Amino acid sequence: MTFMQMLQAAQQRNGSMLCVGLDPDPARFPAALKGDPSRIFDFCARIVDATADLVIAFKPQIAYFAAHGAELQLDRLMRHMRSAAPHVPVILDAKRGDIGSTAEQYAKEAFERYGADAVTLSPFMGFDSVQPYLKYEGKGAFLLCRTSNPGGDDLQNQRLAGVDGQPLLYEHIARLAQGPWNLNGQLGLVVGATYPAEIERVRQLAPTLPLLIPGVGAQGGDAAATVKAGWRTDAPIVVNSSRAILYASAGDDFADAARREAQRTREQLQAARAAG
Numbered sequence: 452m453t454f455m456q457m458l459q460a461a462q463q464r465n466g467s468m469l470c471v472g473l474d475p476d477p478a479r480f481p482a483a484l485k486g487d488p489s490r491i492f493d494f495c496a497r498i499v500d501a502t503a504d505l506v507i508a509f510k511p512q513i514a515y516f517a518a519h520g521a522e523l524q525l526d527r528l529m530r531h532m533r534s535a536a537p538h539v540p541v542i543l544d545a546k547r548g549d550i551g552s553t554a555e556q557y558a559k560e561a562f563e564r565y566g567a568d569a570v571t572l573s574p575f576m577g578f579d580s581v582q583p584y585l586k587y588e589g590k591g592a593f594l595l596c597r598t599s600n601p602g603g604d605d606l607q608n609q610r611l612a613g614v615d616g617q618p619l620l621y622e623h624i625a626r627l628a629q630g631p632w633n634l635n636g637q638l639g640l641v642v643g644a645t646y647p648a649e650i651e652r653v654r655q656l657a658p659t660l661p662l663l664i665p666g667v668g669a670q671g672g673d674a675a676a677t678v679k680a681g682w683r684t685d686a687p688i689v690v691n692s693s694r695a696i697l698y699a700s701a702g703d704d705f706a707d708a709a710r711r712e713a714q715r716t717r718e719q720l721q722a723a724r725a726a727g
């Protein structure tokens with residue numbers, strides 16, 4: 452099954468557009484695990500097990516593992532997700548972007564070492580930096596387009612004077628991803644829940660692409676406005692929340708609390724869809 456097919460299937464099976472982001476920070480772990488980077492796998496596996504029937508995807512953020520030298524725990528977590536939640540696609544949030552020869556190594560890391568179903572990429576270095584990922588048949592790649600952070604404006608909202616129609620940079624990225632860069636239908640776009648008007652604009656320019664939408668929860672993005680702007684029956688939206696779910700409780704009940712928060716967010720998103 453391709454990543455796009457897995458997304459559609461998980462969306463239907465779990466009735467969900469919620470993605471749980473796995474951003475493990477040992478300093479925020481519950482008392483029994485707190486401050487211990489060797490427990491990253493244990494923490495994440497509990498979250499995965501508690502939420503696997505509620506999500507369209509999981510999104511481990513690679514920096515939270517690499518910063519602690521915990522790559523082997525990420526390896527183990529990827530295998531755990533594969534066996535405990537085989538129906539849930541895994542997006543490795545790596546935000547890579549480099550020249551073709553180096554990108555080949557990053558692609559190998561994401562898809563061969565970790566066995567991810569999709570990856571996040573920065574399109575800043577151009578098509579030849581994206582192409583190596585597209586050689587992996589059936590895998591997905593989400594290009595940063597209009598990111599959730601305020602500083603996204605610095606570049607992404609600049610006008611490209613030399614390009615037809617003088618689009619904003621993020622509009623140009625959306626057009627490239629919907630059109631000439633999307634050789635085998637593997638591309639999606641990242642658009643922040645903190646900017647619903649831009650989600651709507653990206654949807655106009657990229658009507659058939661899946662959108663990865665982080666920014667609900669800890670960053671305060673508007674879940675209902677996000678769904679209204681981005682939802683399409685034939686192009687899934689993957690709405691990510693990390694900290695609000697992972698750290699819903701600092702106690703031993705953290706996995707149950709994560710489940711409740713995931714359930715609440717999923718219902719909120721589904722309700723917005725029904726109202727839409």
Ligand SMILES: O=C(O)c1cc(=O)[nH]c(=O)n1[C@@H]1O[C@H](COP(=O)(O)O)[C@@H](O)[C@H]1O
Nearest residue numbers: 512544571598599665668669670692693694
């Ligand atoms: O690519 C991403 O996932 C991403 C893009 C973006 O524009 N904004 C953004 O917050 N993210 C990631 O999404 C997650 C958001 O985490 P929370 O703010 O805790 O829900 C983090 O892992 C970020 O690195």
